[in-house]
Amino acid sequence: MSITLHYFDLYARAEPIRVILNYRGLRYDERLYSFQEWPSIKDQFEFQELPCLEIDGLKLVQSASITKYLCQKLGYSFKDPYLNYLTCSLVDVRDDFITKKIQLCWHEKNPEGWIDWIRNDFSHILKAIERRYKHNGETGFFVGNSPSVADFVMFVMLHDQFLREKVSEKMRPILESAAPKLIEFVESFKNSSETLVNYLSNRPERDF
Numbered sequence: 466m467s468i469t470l471h472y473f474d475l476y477a478r479a480e481p482i483r484v485i486l487n488y489r490g491l492r493y494d495e496r497l498y499s500f501q502e503w504p505s506i507k508d509q510f511e512f513q514e515l516p517c518l519e520i521d522g523l524k525l526v527q528s529a530s531i532t533k534y535l536c537q538k539l540g541y542s543f544k545d546p547y548l549n550y551l552t553c554s555l556v557d558v559r560d561d562f563i564t565k566k567i568q569l570c571w572h573e574k575n576p577e578g579w580i581d582w583i584r585n586d587f588s589h590i591l592k593a594i595e596r597r598y599k600h601n602g603e604t605g606f607f608v609g610n611s612p613s614v615a616d617f618v619m620f621v622m623l624h625d626q627f628l629r630e631k632v633s634e635k636m637r638p639i640l641e642s643a644a645p646k647l648i649e650f651v652e653s654f655k656n657s658s659e660t661l662v663n664y665l666s667n668r669p670e671r672d673f
């Protein structure tokens with residue numbers, strides 16, 4: 466299966482896609498565009514935005530839909546409408562989160578405002594996410610007993626924003642005080658895939 470991910474040199478909206486592919490140990494190529502060259506190539510993509518994933522002879526766009534497509538294709542999904550809703554609603558939570566981060570950190574260049582927003586406005590969402598995790602019985606997964614798109618997007622959001630080495634000194638205490646069970650989830654999910662652990666130790670360090 467030939468797979469190519471088109472994006473910029475960022476984690477941002479592409480990282481859940483990379484994490485799913487690596488969790489499963491799938492090989493893929495990446496085309497990372499510079500912001501200088503982007504205007505001359507954006508017409509090649511349906512909504513003139515990235516990420517785009519080429520797979521199965523298709524050019525898929527819209528990051529949340531790409532993650533759901535991949536999970537369905539790889540067997541990380543549920544047929545039951547309610548279980549499916551439980552997974553997709555967490556995809557929406559992560560989408561809101563990354564959209565807010567892009568607005569504050571990228572467009573408004575206000576990283577301190579971003580941290581304040583997490584402390585003051587996002588803590589109650591972290592608590593609600595933790596309640597979901599506990600309600601599922603702390604199985605190591607957010608829904609049922611197997612990986613789903615909910616785990617991939619929550620893993621990326623929690624690991625990259627709060628726990629990875631570069632940010633953990635400042636950010637880990639916020640998560641520890643609001644929703645400590647989510648730290649256990651991140652550790653357990655990471656260690657459930659050797660190829661994911663490998664990817665995380667070898668991926669380029671990116672600020673965003």
Ligand SMILES: N[C@@H](CCC(=O)N[C@@H](CS)C(=O)NCC(=O)O)C(=O)O
Nearest residue numbers: 477478513514515516526527528529
């Ligand atoms: N809803 C879209 C948003 C995509 C989006 O805004 N992508 C940004 C990068 S994160 C982009 O392509 N910016 C370049 C542009 O709009 O010209 C998604 O989730 O894929």
